[in-house]
Amino acid sequence: MNPLLQNAADKLIREIFAVQPGETVVITADDDSDAAVVQAVYESAHAVGAHPLKVQMPTPRGVGKAADPDLALDALSGMLLYADVWIEFNHQWLLYSTPFERAEAQNKKLRYMCLVDFNEALMIRTIGQVETAQLRDFMLAVTERTKNAKHMRVTTPAGCDVSFEIEPKHYTACDCGDASKPGIHMLTGQINVVPRFGTIQGKIVFDGSVTPPFGRIPDAPICLTIENSVITEVTGGEDAAVFRKHLESFEDPGMFKLAHIAYGFNPGAILTGNIVEDERIWGSTEWGIGYVSPFDAPPHGQDAKSHCDGICLNSSVWLDGVQIMDEGKIVEEALAALVPPLPNR
Template identity: 55%
Template sequence: FSVGAKPMVIWLASPLGVGKAADPMLPLKPLTAALKEADAWVEFNNQWLLYSTPWDIAMEENKKLRYLCLVGMDVDMMIRCIGRVDFPTLKEFQTKVVELTRKAKRMRITTPAGTDVSFENDPSRPILLEVGYADTPGPHFMSGQIGWSPIFETINGVIVFDGSLSPPIGLLKEPVKLHVKEGKIVKIEGGKEAIEFEAWLKSFDDPNMFYMAHVCYGFHPNAKLTGAILEDERVWGCTEWGIGNVGPMLAPPKGRPAKSHTDGICLNSSVWLDDVQLLDKGKVVHPELIELAKKLGKA
């Protein structure tokens, strides 16, 4: 109220799915109508509306809307990941990472758990720099993550999730191994959780749910692996892969629709930008980033 805002809280029955999979349980028309007129929207849902039909329409038609995704946020996470962050240094660090990544044509990622995947970047696609400021119209996210969509058909190799996988699982008790060929998951290996994940993907009866959507770096100095995907995908030195729906903000002009979306975490990643190493098992080794990492307490 002190800055002239008129806040409104919208309570919804928690959907059984996220993204487009939430649509059947949402009051689509009234929710969309409210979002089309709002100036700012902070999303705290555990079952997020990001990529849902109301979200898509609001982003397309409400050109003044500032959206901040804080799904699954709680008091502890807010204190650690928002209240106790050196934002100027983190922004400088992340901006430099984006600059280096944008120059890379080909990338490779490995992890001790068995990830070994390569892909090529499209220089015309945006790289989402998430620094926590929602001061311009459009989608914004908590600081500590950088995301983009590679050239989909160039994604080849093995991706092993050993942190969390949400939905449908959360914290993983055992690794889930994906074999990816030309951007598509062709085989899933592991134990009970791998079986559960494959069954979940198949349940949508949508071929696009087996395609990789985006890759991200995790670079939040205070993030912990908790099972809350908002925080998990920002654990320092991890890489995160999105699967399923991808919007135009990452893959313009229309993205690639799917019935839902999931994110998986690869801990302690090693990353190469062409032939230059950026990360070594989660530790920053690029000479242009080491001092900034030290200032953030990540020597």
């Protein structure tokens, strides 16, 4: 076993999930999952005295509800209804599938994390080599600063310049490496903000990966013109035209509405085309387009047939006119003092 991988698995189990002796830890995977990652987490859970269960299944043909026809729905649901922890390493993710919805609705103690397409290098970079406790303090401070602001502006060297109002009634999610409480958790290193609907104005330029339809960096930056939170123009290279057609293919005006913005703050994340990692690149911002859940934006959310995400690298951010980040570097003094060690690349 790779000792760096085992250390990362230990951090996931001990520091992030705070797994206790006697807890049931379900680890799901499909035939395209990384077996070494699954085994390392299984062994870490066993080492702390938990009861780990590895569940491997044939790779479903779709994700979410589209995976249902290929799942043992009742058997998998039954197991998850009694689990304390569920860590998902599936390639075709089960997030929003029927077993997921049943477990989240009925198992009020469940702590869940979706780690799609995790391999050894990704596990080591984004979990094993991250100072979780220090990063948590920094991210919580940024979250509070953002929640208490009324206005946010974001620019990038690629030409992004967008502003919006912050809606205090919308949920600001901070995935800061604490999955010790029941709920849905994601990989460490992202703060998600749902702006006040209808207030986003300016230009958003994706110079990192865009998923879907690509799952990679576009051939040229994709520029979105935004008026009142709606995309009115898409320009760039050939991929920009493909992206516009992708949005149009849903025949749903909701797919031209901006959904959310997120800060990327994982010190180990690099641009790979895997959106789970890319949207956590330090100093980036990520924009979601389309669907927003009622949980994130009560009471109704934002309806749309689907959702996609794009990355804006090296972001500068102002909150109520005060700059806190300059091209990916934290410049506000109090926040800068909390920044964890960053790798030299």
